Amino acid sequence: MTSDIPDIVIGRLPIYLRELTRLAEEEGRINTSSHELGKRLGISSAQIRKDLSHFGEFGKQGTGYHINYLIEKLREILHLTNEWDVALVGAGYLGHALAHYHGFEHRGFRISWIFDNDPTKIGEQMDQLIVLDVTKMEQVIQEQHIKVAVIAVPANYAQEITDRLVAVGVRSILSYAPIHLNVPRGVEISYSDPVIQLQRMTYYLP
Amino acid sequence: MTSDIPDIVIGRLPIYLRELTRLAEEEGRINTSSHELGKRLGISSAQIRKDLSHFGEFGKQGTGYHINYLIEKLREILHLTNEWDVALVGAGYLGHALAHYHGFEHRGFRISWIFDNDPTKIGEQMDQLIVLDVTKMEQVIQEQHIKVAVIAVPANYAQEITDRLVAVGVRSILSYAPIHLNVPRGVEISYSDPVIQLQRMTYYLP
Numbered sequence: 001m002t003s004d005i006p007d008i009v010i011g012r013l014p015i016y017l018r019e020l021t022r023l024a025e026e027e028g029r030i031n032t033s034s035h036e037l038g039k040r041l042g043i044s045s046a047q048i049r050k051d052l053s054h055f056g057e058f059g060k061q062g063t064g065y066h067i068n069y070l071i072e073k074l075r076e077i078l079h080l081t082n083e084w085d086v087a088l089v090g091a092g093y094l095g096h097a098l099a100h101y102h103g104f105e106h107r108g109f110r111i112s113w114i115f116d117n118d119p120t121k122i123g124e125q126m127d128q129l130i131v132l133d134v135t136k137m138e139q140v141i142q143e144q145h146i147k148v149a150v151i152a153v154p155a156n157y158a159q160e161i162t163d164r165l166v167a168v169g170v171r172s173i174l175s176y177a178p179i180h181l182n183v184p185r186g187v188e189i190s191y192s193d194p195v196i197q198l199q200r201m202t203y204y205l206p
Numbered sequence: 207m208t209s210d211i212p213d214i215v216i217g218r219l220p221i222y223l224r225e226l227t228r229l230a231e232e233e234g235r236i237n238t239s240s241h242e243l244g245k246r247l248g249i250s251s252a253q254i255r256k257d258l259s260h261f262g263e264f265g266k267q268g269t270g271y272h273i274n275y276l277i278e279k280l281r282e283i284l285h286l287t288n289e290w291d292v293a294l295v296g297a298g299y300l301g302h303a304l305a306h307y308h309g310f311e312h313r314g315f316r317i318s319w320i321f322d323n324d325p326t327k328i329g330e331q332m333d334q335l336i337v338l339d340v341t342k343m344e345q346v347i348q349e350q351h352i353k354v355a356v357i358a359v360p361a362n363y364a365q366e367i368t369d370r371l372v373a374v375g376v377r378s379i380l381s382y383a384p385i386h387l388n389v390p391r392g393v394e395i396s397y398s399d400p401v402i403q404l405q406r407m408t409y410y411l412p
Contacts, residue, residue, distance in 0.1 A: 004244070007406075010406055010409045010410075011406045013405070013406075013409070014401070014402040014405035014406055015386070015402060017405070018384060018385075018386075018399075018402065020403075021370060022385070028259055039211070040386060041386050042386065042388075065315075075333050076221065076241075077409065078405050078406075078408055078409050079408045079409060079411055080405060080408060082407060084404075086404075092303075093302060093306045093307070094303040094305035094307070095218075095372070096299060096302075096303065097298075097299035097300040097303040097401070099298045101299070101300070101400075103384050103399070104400075104401060107401045107405070108401070108404070108405060108408065109401060109404055123289060134265065147411055148404060148407070148408065148411075150400065150404075165362065170410055171410075172407035172408060172410070173407075174400055174403050174407070174412060178224060178309050179224075179228070180224075180225060180246060180247050180248065182248075188406075188407040188411075189407075190397050190403040190404075190406065190407055192400065192403065193309070194307075194309075194310075194356065194380055194398065195220070195224075195309055195310060195313045195315060196220040196221060196224065196306070197316055197380050197396040198221035198290075198292075198314070198356075198378065198380055198400065199219070199223070199286060199313070199314060199355060200213075200216055200217045200219075200220055200283050200394075200395075200396065201354075201378035201379075201380075201394040201396055202284055202285045202286060202290060202354065202378060203216050203219070203283065203284050203285060204216075204377075204394050205285055205353055205354075205377055205378060205394075
């Protein structure tokens with residue numbers, strides 16, 4: 001039904017959701033407008049209206065958007081009405097940071113399992129979790145029906161871990177490994193590599 | 207001269223550079239083609255040729271690209287021929303992970319300074335660096351002519367830190383704070399928020 005909506009539109013919805021949540025929770029606001037939202041996000045109000053129009057009519061002429069209603073609708077559209085259990089692979093410095101990051105809460109995700117292959121890390125407590133042996137990864141993911149994973153392993157392990165995750169049903173992967181990964185159709189992958197982002201910006205530096 | 211090249215093209219150049227470096231350093235390869243590069247990156251060969259054609263003629267009919275030559279050219283285009291000193295603000299779990307991340311090396315960046323406002327963190331050693339008091343941030347950045355910064359502070363500090371960085375000459379900022387930040391024209395900003403990336407992907411999950 002909505003498969004013809006450009007991915008770039010889908011990619012902006014979480015940004016709208018984050019800002020709306022901020023407006024409601026931290027500023028106690030009830031209503032907003034595409035104009036105000038656009039100004040706060042550096043996006044044109046026309047773009048915001050066009051993006052949201054793919055999914056229905058959310059605003060009213062004059063009063064704009066009811067924030068909590070729009071938050072609820074965006075959470076439905078993005079499939080965030082229940083929390084997704086996330087498997088985190090890699091318990092190094094970055095895995096440690098992710099395990100302790102409380103920004104997942106109330107935003108649709110919960111890191112529920114952490115795996116590593118290093119005997120000195122297996123059994124270690126990270127926030128509320130215990131690091132498990134990566135040899136148990138497939139079994140846990142299948143039993144718990146986990147669909148979302150975060151990879152924080154060195155580049156030379158990343159493809160193998162990806163293949164193993166996909167084989168047992170993971171369908172969304174966020175990878176911090178600085179390498180392109182191959183996944184079959186039907187699996188979404190997203191990357192986070194700070195150097196890639198920094199290099200794009202230094203192009204513009206004199 | 208090159209200001210009319212779309213930002214989306216600039217954003218792909220670091221990905222080409224990373225894969226070319228991988229081909230040369232880990233696989234000992236001398237030449238490649240837009241076809242091979244595209245296949246490895248899931249990008250069409252026509253797109254790669256078109257992107258590179260903005261900057262000159264890098265390939266030869268038949269032999270394709272000389273990898274080390276193309277690496278050198280891409281490093282020039284992206285202003286990576288010298289290493290940029292980077293100021294890291296925030297020495298929490300994430301700052302810790304970034305300070306210990308060796309993926310910046312040989313890719314144009316060196317985290318040279320770390321700042322925090324927490325007395326229990328100031329003076330702490332992280333990898334080769336000592337965490338400095340954030341009250342010294344402006345002075346160090348001006349004296350060292352630092353243009354690139356990474357922000358790993360909580361959301362409610364991020365705009366203040368951004369303003370202070372920009373005021374003393376920082377022109378490229380990578381922010382891990384889960385909030386949109388306002389910067390003046392001429393300053394580049396890039397964001398890393400794992401939840402934003404995960405939420406885009408769960409849209410596609412049944």
